[in-house]
Amino acid sequence: MARILLLLAIVLGIFWWLRQRASARQATERPAQRRSQASGNGGNGGNGQDTEPMVQCAHCGVHLPRGDAIAWHGLHYCRRSHLPDMPGEGDNGARS
Ligand SMILES: [Zn+2]
Numbered sequence: 228m229a230r231i232l233l234l235l236a237i238v239l240g241i242f243w244w245l246r247q248r249a250s251a252r253q254a255t256e257r258p259a260q261r262r263s264q265a266s267g268n269g270g271n272g273g274n275g276q277d278t279e280p281m282v283q284c285a286h287c288g289v290h291l292p293r294g295d296a297i298a299w300h301g302l303h304y305c306r307r308s309h310l311p312d313m314p315g316e317g318d319n320g321a322r323s
Contacts (some may be wrong), residue, residue, distance in 0.1 A: 246285060250302055253283055284309055 279292040286309035287301035296303035299310050
């Protein structure tokens, strides 16, 4: 019985670690993106006018513009139902 609990803890730990890793990678990508935008103004092409930075849903991993994402505890989610735990039926807040 204790073995099952141990296995569960390990699986949860791996899941949590992958999540942390994904968000850390996102955090390192964002400044790099901004830097390339700043250095390449007026250079190549013309498709970088008002492109919002893309964020990844911490639940399902889908990419979406940051304006459409729901920020929650430093992570982003594509929809309200993907938040880790719903505080209730209050439909206000949780969106910056
Ligand atoms: Zn999602």
